Amino acid sequence: MAFEGLAERLQGTLDKIKGKGKVTEADVDEMMREVRLALLEADVNFKVVKKFIKQVKERAVGQEVLKSLTPGQQVIKVVNEELQELMGGEQSKIAHADKPPTVVMMVGLQGAGKTTTVAKLANHLRKEHNRQPLLAAADIYRPAAIDQLETLGKQLDMPVYSLGNQADPVDIAKGAVAQAKDEHRDYVLIDTAGRLHVDEDLMGELQRIKEAVQPEEILLVVDAMTGQDAVNVAESFNEQLDVNGAVLTKLDGDTRGGAAISVKAVTGMPVKFAGMGEKIDQLEPFHPERMASRILGMGDVLSLIEKAQTDVDEDRAKELEKKMRQADLTFDDFLEQLQQVKKMGPIDEVLSMMPGANKMKGLKNAQVDDSQITQVEAIIRSMTRAEKEDPSLINASRKKRIAKGSGTAVKDVNRLLKQFEDMQKMMKQMSSMQKGKGKKKGKNPMQFPFMQ
Missing domain, CATH: 1.20.120.140 (SRP54, nucleotide-binding domain)
Structure with missing residues (x-):
């Protein structure tokens, strides 16, 4: 983070x-x-x-x-x-015109991740708000910018409006809006050109596009890793274009975060979205209250809940919860639970949203990756049905067979069995507490089996 x-x-x-x-x-x-x-x-x-x-x-x-x-x-x-x-007090949402299409101009310097952000925003609008965007390739200067947007459009199965790299960007923007009206698209996201620095030519072109299509929203894409320079860039663009909001990219990287905290206070421009990774679905609405909570170690439970609601089967989750309460979880159930959590994104990212996550022993250096989760899955899949339901059957010879079948070592099998046993003990402990048998003291034995 x-x-x-x-x-x-x-x-x-x-x-x-x-x-x-x-x-x-x-x-x-x-x-x-x-x-x-x-x-x-x-x-x-x-x-x-x-x-x-x-x-x-x-x-x-x-x-x-x-x-x-x-x-x-x-x-x-x-x-x-x-x-x-x-950081803005409360979430600032993207504009939505009463009469579609809503025109959004994406502006920023070259290298900030503007073209990718256009695709990410289109994906977010469709997934979270059921919108049907049209992407417009108006960056005719950067080599392969049009190709990149068209590739992303194919990946998302979304239309991209382009007139090639010889057309006037103003004509491209106007043509995209006209096509969106004809096709009843409710958003037009215009990918404009960037430069290595703010200059008159760039601003002149952006102002011409603005005058031609009268966008409801101008979003400035800024690279959070540039620190204080990001705020200076935001000031320059805002003075000349009257920008509605910022999208901070690379907020998941090794950056100090000062830009996210400073942009609103210095420019009055709210941060509307944050890029939290390179994947097409890693764009999040920026919630100042949640970000403040994460910074102060209070977690981001609301975002965690939203992820769960989007990616987890609610009925099956309730069934698993009931089994956990009754301390009746099998390795099959555990495998299913693990796969549901995987759908929510990188495990370390999910864990970081939990309150007090910064104090969880070993979390910071856990270096959770897919290979560790895959190893756990392989071990469980190498067990027989009887072994999954009753791990006490797993003796020394069975451990060797499971290790061989999963391409792991016996020590890896032992570690998983021990962690599963600890988890079962904890569930029984919690169950007895709920029945009013009193709280037992002792350390919490729960530890994720994919954390080394």
């Missing part, structure tokens, strides 16, 4: 104050110094940091916080709320 360094610093700082029965103004001052350094290191605009610290401190040293029963937690609540506000 882009904010990993910032998240660690902020969470470490807030942990010092969380459990305090009494918080003084000096405590708040010390915490604010740490928060200030953390934000600056994350490449957040220094003016934004100064204003943020001032607002948090004013609220944190107020009577309602310092005299509350849990002042430490109240201070964290203030930081969370102000961080949300800094």
Whole structure:
């Protein structure tokens, strides 16, 4: 995640104050110094940091916080709320015209991932909002830009409007809108040209397209990895085109996240979407409140739920939950559960949304990948039906057979059996607690079997 360094610093700082029965103004001052350094290191605009610290401190040293029963937690609540506000307060949605098609101009510098983002947004609109977009290839300068968009269009089974690389981009945009009207398409996403830097020619062309098609939405695609430069680019485009919102790409990479925090505060332009990977479905609506929660280690449960609702069979999930409550899960059930979780995306990404995930032992270095999950699946598939239903049958000779059949080692089989046994114990423990038999103390034995 882009904010990993910032998240660690902020969470470490807030942990010092969380459990305090009494918080003084000096405590708040010390915490604010740490928060200030953390934000600056994350490449957040220094003016934004100064204003943020001032607002948090004013609220944190107020009577309602310092005299509350849990002042430490109240201070964290203030930081969370102000961080949300800094990133826009609430989600800013993409425009939708009363009379279709809704015209969206995608603008930005070359290399920001604009063409791919056009396809990702089209996929999002169809998948999440049941829209039927038309893509328009108006970048006639970058070699292969038109081919790239046409390839992505075929991949998505969506139409791409193109007049080749000799036509005027304004004519391409106008032609795309006309075709969308004829075909009753409800969105036109125009992939415009970029440059290596902001210049008069680029802005002149973009302004001509804007005047010709009167877009409901102009979205600026910016590379989050460029840090503070991303904010400067956003300012330049916004001054000349009056941009409606930003799409931050590469937010999953090794970036400090300062752009995401600074864009709204510096330009007034909300971040509407975030690219969280290279795959066509890895574009997410940007929720300031959820992002603030993730940064502060509170998880992103709402996004996790949305992923589950989209990708998981609800009836089967309820059935599995019932089996878990009764501590009656077999290896077949476990395999099915694992496959349902896989549908939600990379496992480490899913786990990172859980509250307190940053404190889960071994998660940061877990390096979960498909090969580890495939190994677990192979081991389970090498078991007989009787062994899956009753793992106690698996003796030394059976372990050798399972290892050979799955292309793994006996130690891998042993590890999975031990983890499955621990999980069964935990489920029985939870079941007895629910029946009112009292809470048993001890460490939580649950650990994902695909985490090495």
